[in-house]
Amino acid sequence: MQVKVIPQIELGDVRRLRVGDVLNKTIAADESQRFRFAVAFARLSGLNRLSVSIETLLNRGGKVAGAIGVDNQITTVDVLKALQKIAPNSTVFYTVSGYIYHPKLYLIDREKSAVAIVGSANLTRDGLFRNVELATAVHLEFESSTDYEVYKRYEEFIGELLNTANPNVQPIGDAVLDRLVQAEIIKREARSSEPGPGLRSRRRQTTSFTDLEDLFPPLRVPVAPPAGKHLVPKTRPIKPQKVIVPPATVNVTTAFIMQLSAFDSSHRTGIKGTPEVLIPHAAIDFFPPLAQSGHKYPDAFFDVILHTPLGPERHSYRLWYYEQRAVGTRIDEYRLRLNHDTIDLATPGGGDLLVINKLPPGNDPAYEVTVLPQTDPTFPAFLNLCTRKAQGKKWGGL
Known part of the structure; x- marks a missing residue:
């Protein structure tokens, strides 16, 4: 068993590692065969930043499945529709009770080993790359009985969250998504703000928080990498009739x-x-x-x-x-x-x-x-x- 701490912050003697970078490298590795995850929140902004690695895995016959939470209107219709295409065995977990579904587990299976990444990061852009987060990557070798027992605990946990025979676990089919939309549990990503502070105006006045700057100054954080291929169907925008006709183009759509x-x-x-x-x-x-x-x-x-x-x-x-x-x-x-x-x-x-x-x-x-x-x-x-x-x-x- 090897354990790697992933501190997503640059503070004092702590050097930043990004959960998304570790995930991309692990998913795309030649020996990886299956990627499963259980997260409280997911958005296209997060999934699309893993898309190149996921596509690499799928192209060599690998499998992907996720168990997604839909509390607090953060998870979107768009990301669930995208998962329908690439990970049809994915599920939604929800309860009408007074608590929420809140795990963050990413499990990558290989032939004789596995990597479990467990921590605070959701499948969102800022969760994977920008927020202050902490995760641990646990490398498990199946030849070790101790490692294999730990793996089985992760396997059982995520396996049950992907089992639609269990209560509160539903497949991500159209019928379920339609019900969730009608109940206003999930929305389109365009109508649902990213978690955290909203989009700032370029000329935004900062007087609203200057009283606290001496205690909590702004932190500069490296930007998240761009999204890769969108894992959803693309539509062509309708152009106005009177436009300047450009020369022949190449396929640049995303x-x-x-x-x-x-x-x-x-x-x-x-x-x-x-x-x-x-x-x-x-x-x-x-x-x-x-x-x-x-x-x-x-x-x-x-x-x-x-x-x-x-x-x-x-x-x-x-x-x-x-x-x-x-x-x-x-x-x-x-x-x-x-x-x-x-x-x-x-x-x-x-x-x-x-x-x-x-x-x-x-x-x-x-x-x-x-x-x-x-x-x-x-x-x-x-x-x-x-x-x-x-x-x-x-x-x-x-």
């Missing part, structure tokens, strides 16, 4: 990824220059359609969720098409005007990834933005998705 150059990363607060990046022609359909407005050039303004070390914030971006200069010189560039707050998140010398995710229909804002640093454990996987080049920069998408 996320646009581009490696920032040193020049991109130089336009920081207090430094002269416009915080813009060039968007490849082939990726333009991923963004809102451009139209003639009151500006000289066709453009589109849209809001995004920008993930910052102090939490998610609402920001406004402008996409515009620079056709030619006033003197007639042809430019033919699509430019995305970000803001200094976004560029400030990047490493000054360049190399980080700008990842723009398109959220499921109904979300406002419809896009979320992460500047993924080269030090993040998920960076290599996202960089590998950048299989094209434009203006000398790597880019790609999902």
